[in-house]
């Protein structure tokens with residue numbers, strides 16, 4: 006079968022730094038796993054996937070979180086979707102920007118996007134960092150930080166800062182929260198099947214990294230809660246039936262039940 010996206014369409018923007026070679030190994034291992042998972046399990050059909058899977062990445066939970074993101078995201082300008090993943094959900098936010106650049110460590114995700122969104126620029130980075138003279142109005146980092154190590158996360162945020170123009174906005178969303186479940190397990194770094202891992206952040210830690218890197222006007226936005234003891238399937242049903250209960254009332258009453266964090270900040 007011929008490959009619809011050639012190597013000239015996907016631009017290698019890796020910011021080469023020998024001090025970060027360890028990250029390249031980590032990122033390569035991660036992207037291989039994702040590629041295999043994309044072929045084996047995910048496919049492109051979200052409706053099909055949502056029939057059998059009920060985690061917070063999809064369904065009514067994801068739709069509610071995307072709505073909150075859109076309420077606080079500055080639209081209209083040049084967007085860098087940093088760690089964009091595959092084609093799912095892009096219709097919710099990409100059409101609101103004049104130009105979109107999709108950046109990934111996983112080439113298979115970029116190929117998927119290239120086929121569905123021919124106008125979007127495709128950037129690939131070997132180590133998760135980007136070297137370019139270009140700047141953006143908005144950098145979106147959605148569901149990336151929770152799946153890289155804290156030291157990498159610091160580089161990711163610093164890189165986002167460099168890539169923003171003066172006054173530009175960082176939207177950091179869907180970062181796994183250090184919630185009750187993670188606290189009860191007594192571990193921030195959690196093994197996932199795959200083998201993969203996840204890292205759970207407190208709000209204070211995220212604010213500190215953003216501040217250290219130079220961001221100002223840092224704002225926290227509540228996404229929603231998960232009621233412990235209930236399966237994701239039931240939580241999804243609650244998000245569908247009573248969104249304000251799950252996105253506002255429960256997080257305010259039980260802050261330790263938060264699923265993910267969202268923050269915005271300015272350069």
Ligand SMILES: C[S@@+](CC[C@H](N)C(=O)[O-])C[C@H]1O[C@@H](n2cnc3c(N)ncnc32)[C@H](O)[C@@H]1O
Nearest residue numbers: 039087088089090110111132133147148149153
């Ligand atoms: C859970 S997915 C999220 C995809 C998409 N942003 C979303 O919100 O649905 C995390 C993505 O981050 C990418 N990623 C992993 N390490 C990264 C790094 N160091 N820098 C940027 N992206 C990375 C992965 O390849 C993966 O596609």
